Amino acid sequence: MSVNKELIILYWNIGKVILEKQKMAKWGSGIVRKLSEDLRKEFPNMKGFSYTNIKYMKRFAESYLELLEIGQTLSGQILNISWSHNVLLLEKLQNKEKRDWYVQQTIKNGWVG
Numbered sequence: 001m002s003v004n005k006e007l008i009i010l011y012w013n014i015g016k017v018i019l020e021k022q023k024m025a026k027w028g029s030g031i032v033r034k035l036s037e038d039l040r041k042e043f044p045n046m047k048g049f050s051y052t053n054i055k056y057m058k059r060f061a062e063s064y065l066e067l068l069e070i071g072q073t074l075s076g077q078i079l080n081i082s083w084s085h086n087v088l089l090l091e092k093l094q095n096k097e098k099r100d101w102y103v104q105q106t107i108k109n110g111w112v113g
């Protein structure tokens with residue numbers, strides 16, 4: 001569980017850095033592809049740095065900008081579900097309140113995986 005939390009925090013931090021850099025330096029979408037390539041070269045034995053996954057990291061950070069400030073409030077519970085569950089919720093639900101409801105149900109019903 002704690003490894004999952006650390007991974008999600010890492011992914012959130014990567015996404016947040018991308019958002020900040022795009023805002024400040026007017027980075028285009030090409031930077032996400034370049035970042036993916038650089039990270040895969042730097043960490044060849046670590047999975048999770050595909051172009052698609054880094055786009056999810058950016059979207060995840062965008063959706064939960066307040067994540068690290070809120071601790072264990074509702075949005076903080078997203079740290080208790082797997083990255084694949086979080087990605088699925090981002091893909092399927094645009095509405096944050098609905099995503100939060102599903103996060104609660106996932107934890108309540110033990111669908112954590």
